[in-house]
Amino acid sequence: MTELNPKTEKNQWSIEDSAALYGLENWSGGYFRINISGNINVTPHGQDKQGLDLTCLLEELKGRNLKPPLLLRFDDILEDRIKKLNDAFENAISTYNYKNKYQGVFPIKCNQQRHVVEEVIAIGKKWHFGLEAGSKAELLIALSLLDDPEAFLICNGYKDKRYIETAILARKLDRKPVVVIEQSDEVERIIKASKEIGAAPLIGIRAKLSSQSTGRWSGSTGEKSKFGLSIPEILTAVHELKIAGILNELCLLHFHIGSQINDIAILKNALQEAGQIYGELKALGAPMGYLDVGGGLGVDYDGSRTATSASTNYSLQNYANDVVATIQECCKSKGIKVPTLISESGRNLTSHFSVLIFNILGANSVSTDIPPKTKDEYISVKNLRETLESLYEICKYEKIDISKLQEAWNDALKFKEDALAAFRLGFIDLPTRATAEKLTWACAKKITNHLPENPLIPEELKQLNDALAYTYYANISIFRSAPDTWAIEQLFPVMPIHRLNEKPTNLGHFADLTCDSDGKLGRFIHNGQKKSLLELHPFNSKNDYFIGMFLGGTYQEVMGNLHNLFGSTNAIHIRIAKNGKYKLDHVVKGNTKGDVLQSMEHDSEYLLERLRMGCELAIQKGKLKINDAQQLIEHIEISLRKSTYLQE
Numbered sequence: 001m002t003e004l005n006p007k008t009e010k011n012q013w014s015i016e017d018s019a020a021l022y023g024l025e026n027w028s029g030g031y032f033r034i035n036i037s038g039n040i041n042v043t044p045h046g047q048d049k050q051g052l053d054l055t056c057l058l059e060e061l062k063g064r065n066l067k068p069p070l071l072l073r074f075d076d077i078l079e080d081r082i083k084k085l086n087d088a089f090e091n092a093i094s095t096y097n098y099k100n101k102y103q104g105v106f107p108i109k110c111n112q113q114r115h116v117v118e119e120v121i122a123i124g125k126k127w128h129f130g131l132e133a134g135s136k137a138e139l140l141i142a143l144s145l146l147d148d149p150e151a152f153l154i155c156n157g158y159k160d161k162r163y164i165e166t167a168i169l170a171r172k173l174d175r176k177p178v179v180v181i182e183q184s185d186e187v188e189r190i191i192k193a194s195k196e197i198g199a200a201p202l203i204g205i206r207a208k209l210s211s212q213s214t215g216r217w218s219g220s221t222g223e224k225s226k227f228g229l230s231i232p233e234i235l236t237a238v239h240e241l242k243i244a245g246i247l248n249e250l251c252l253l254h255f256h257i258g259s260q261i262n263d264i265a266i267l268k269n270a271l272q273e274a275g276q277i278y279g280e281l282k283a284l285g286a287p288m289g290y291l292d293v294g295g296g297l298g299v300d301y302d303g304s305r306t307a308t309s310a311s312t313n314y315s316l317q318n319y320a321n322d323v324v325a326t327i328q329e330c331c332k333s334k335g336i337k338v339p340t341l342i343s344e345s346g347r348n349l350t351s352h353f354s355v356l357i358f359n360i361l362g363a364n365s366v367s368t369d370i371p372p373k374t375k376d377e378y379i380s381v382k383n384l385r386e387t388l389e390s391l392y393e394i395c396k397y398e399k400i401d402i403s404k405l406q407e408a409w410n411d412a413l414k415f416k417e418d419a420l421a422a423f424r425l426g427f428i429d430l431p432t433r434a435t436a437e438k439l440t441w442a443c444a445k446k447i448t449n450h451l452p453e454n455p456l457i458p459e460e461l462k463q464l465n466d467a468l469a470y471t472y473y474a475n476i477s478i479f480r481s482a483p484d485t486w487a488i489e490q491l492f493p494v495m496p497i498h499r500l501n502e503k504p505t506n507l508g509h510f511a512d513l514t515c516d517s518d519g520k521l522g523r524f525i526h527n528g529q530k531k532s533l534l535e536l537h538p539f540n541s542k543n544d545y546f547i548g549m550f551l552g553g554t555y556q557e558v559m560g561n562l563h564n565l566f567g568s569t570n571a572i573h574i575r576i577a578k579n580g581k582y583k584l585d586h587v588v589k590g591n592t593k594g595d596v597l598q599s600m601e602h603d604s605e606y607l608l609e610r611l612r613m614g615c616e617l618a619i620q621k622g623k624l625k626i627n628d629a630q631q632l633i634e635h636i637e638i639s640l641r642k643s644t645y646l647q648e
C-alpha cells in the first residue's frame, strides 16, 4: 500500500464526492446544493434556479461589517415550508375526498423571534394559518400580531384566571382563540371566568392518549404525561361544562404525542385513538368541529429516512395522508361529519430556513512527525523507533495482519510508559520525552492509515483515529447557538460551506470559545448512525474557513444561554430573487458585551468608573503611564459596544 498523495487526491476529488460525503442531498430538502466553484448555494426556488452562493454572500456581508458567527435566515425557505405543509394537506384532502379543510397553526415556542413570527403570519395569511401559544407572554404576541378573524389562536399551557379572561375578551375582539383545557382544575376557572364576564371562550380539551411515542419526547403522552386529561377526567370535565351551560362551546379535541415523531406507526395509533375520543365527545353532546393533532411532524436531520432519533421514516405527504385518512375512517364508522383538521407543526416549518455560519480560528492535533535520530538515544526511544520500523514492515503487505498491528501498538504503549517513568525519575529530559511521545503518535498514525475496513478490528485500534484527530477552534458558543447538541445530544448536519471541490483530508471535531469542556461539537450525522469525527480541510490561518450548521432554526435560539457570557450572534433575514439577486430584509444585531454584562446586573458605566479609579491609583503610584491608562480605558470602552465573539 502506498501513502496518500494529497496532490493527486485533490485533483481527483469532485463536488459530487463532497455532496455524498456530507449526505447533502439527503437532508437539504432541495434548499442547498454545491455549485461548480465548490461553494454551497442556497436554492429556495428549486435546484434548477440560480440560487445564492453562501461564500460570496459572506464576503459582501463582511463589506457591511457583518462578520461570522452569523445566523442567516432565508425567509424564502420558510415560505416554501409553510406552502409545502398546506399543499400536502390539500393534496391529501383531495385524494381522500375529505369533506372538510385543514387549517394549521404555528407553535410560537419553536421560534419566538419577532421577525420570524411576523413572517410566518404574513406568509400564512392565504391559508388563514394561525398561532399556538403556550404561555401568557406567547399569548400576548399572538393576540397582538395575529389579526385574521378566521385564523385559530390555540391557547395551550398552564392557565390562570387572567389568561382565561384574556382569551374570552379576545373572542369579542373578533379573534378565534380556543382555550384548551390541559389540567382538570382549569375547568372550574373557565366556568367562573365565563360567569363573571358573561361570555364563554371557545373550548378545547387536550387528551392524554395511551398511544405512546418513542424517543426523546415520549414522555409527552401516556398516563404519566405532564399535560392533558385522562379519560375519566375528560368525562368529568364534560359533565361540569354541561352543568355550567357552556358545553355548546366545546369544539376542539387536541393531542400532542411529543416532538420529532420518528415512526409513523406511532402517529397512526394516536390518530385512531383520538378519532374515537372525538366521536365520543360528540355523542356526549359537545358540538365539536375541530381536531388538533398537535406537533411532532419530524425533520430528517441525517437524511436516512429511518425511524432513528435524527430522522423520520415518513415524508410530509405520508404524514398528511395518514392524518386525513385515519380521521376520515373513524368518522365514517361513527357516521359523523369530519372535523376541520389543525396541526401545530413547528420543527418542520422553521428548521430549514436558518443556517448558522461560524469561522475557524485555528486547528491542531498531536504531532505525528518523526523526530530526527540523534546519537546515543535513550533505550525507550530506540525501542519506539524499532516499533515504528516494524510497523512499516507489517504495512507493506496487501493483506495486513491485524494481530501484528495490535502487538506493535501494545509495544509502543509499553515503551512510551517506560519513557514517562524515566522522566518522572529524572533520567531523561523534556526534549527526550517529547521525542518519545512523537514517535508513539507516529506509530498510531501509521496504524490508522493502514487499518482495513473490518468489523473485527479491536476497539482500541479503531479509537486511535479519535486520539489523532484535529481539534478545530470554532468562533461560537455551543451553549448559545446549538444548545441541543449539548443538552440532548441532538444531531444537526454540519459541513464546510466552501472548498468542496477539494478533498477534506483531516478528521476533526470542533471546540467552542467557552472554557467548558462540554463546549464542543463532536457528533455528526452518518447514514442513520452518528460519527465522532468530521472530514475537514487543512486549516491555514491566512484563509477563512467557514462551517455551516444546518436545520437549526427551531428551539436553538431560545434555549441558548449566556454561559461564559457569550451572547447572541447577529441574525440576518435574507430574501433571494429567482435570478439569484438578494436583499437583506432585517439585520438583528447580536448582543454586545455591554448587553450581556447588563443581563447579569453589571452596569458598564460603573465597571468603567471602577477601572478608571484603579488607573488613577496606579498613575499616582507611578506604576502606570497616563498614555497607557488612556489606551486601556479606550479598549474597554470600544469592547463594551462590540460583539462577544472574536472579530479581529
Ligand SMILES: *Cc1c(COP(=O)(O)O)cnc(C)c1O
Residues within 6 Å of the ligand: 107, 109, 110, 132, 134, 156, 256, 258, 259, 260, 294, 295, 296, 297, 344, 345, 346, 347, 348
Ligand atoms: C412543542 C409543541 C408543539 C410543537 O411541536 P413540533 O414537534 O416542534 O412541531 C406543538 N404543540 C404543543 C402542545 C407543543 O408543546
